[in-house]
Amino acid sequence: MTVRSAFFDLDGTLVDSLADLADAVNHMLSSLDRPALPLAEVRLLIGKGAHNLVRRALKSDDEHIVQQGLARFLEYNHGHIVDKSRLYPGAREALESLVDNGITLAAISNKNEALSRLILGELGIAPLFEVICGGNSFAEMKPSPLPLLKTLERLDISATEAVMAGDSINDIQAGRRAGITTIGCCWGYGAPEELRQADYRADSCSDVSRIILTGKSP
Known part of the structure; x- marks a missing residue:
């Protein structure tokens, strides 16, 4: 080879980066009055991009809600990219x-x-x-x-x-x-x-x- x-x-x-991703997910969920997810559950959502992660975290296929969540997730993650990573x-x-x-x-x-x-x-x-x-x-x-x-x-x-x-x-x-x-x-x-x-x-x-x-x- x-x-x-x-x-x-x-x-x-x-x-x-799991802890920072989980923090971003839970910030997004909290802002939309959704319950937080444990670290182990967020881990299972990682791998197919932010849109997929947010959609699955919200358990919603409503694209308007997903886009709201995605914007809040990305904004938080950008500001806290290596807090714990x-x-x-x-x-x-x-x-x-x-x-x-x-x-x-x-x-x-x-x-x-x-x-x-x-x-x-x-x-x-x-x-x-x-x-x-x-x-x-x-x-x-x-x-x-x-x-x-x-x-x-x-x-x-x-x-x-x-x-x-x-x-x-x-x-x-x-x-x-x-x-x-x-x-x-x-x-x-x-x-x-x-x-x-x-x-x-x-x-x-x-x-x-x-x-x-x-x-x-x-």
Whole structure:
């Protein structure tokens, strides 16, 4: 496996953002006189973008209400993006190791692009990435392969020269549909069965960099 670029999901892969996302969800729910959700329930809502998260948190398909909630969620999350969010242990070192070895990095999230850029900037790792895109960057988001395919085009590389690392089925399916080698990150928000189809599975950020650089499982 010769890798020129590594694609990473954000929430649950590089960044433990669950507490901040839960705070934003519960602020939104409170503003609409809805009961708060426990952390464990919010965790299950993450992965398919803010609109889906808000719709499921509200338990409503009324688009007017969902849009109200989405605006309040995004506004709060923007203002509290790293109150509690932190990089996972070894994430910064793993990314720096890849860059030092000539690997180009791309962040491909279903989080809003502006929020993706903000959180990476606040955590001090945005300069490591050649490409940063979010759930609103293209016409489709993961598990569609479109964001990955567009990133391949931008970097002028083939699918066989890239790796997609993520913690959920959205990342694994997007990678497989794009013909890209996948690494399932076992510490994130996705259930273990979501990672079964991944080409590799990693238990830590250092495992991810080791797989990419050596082509071998830990």
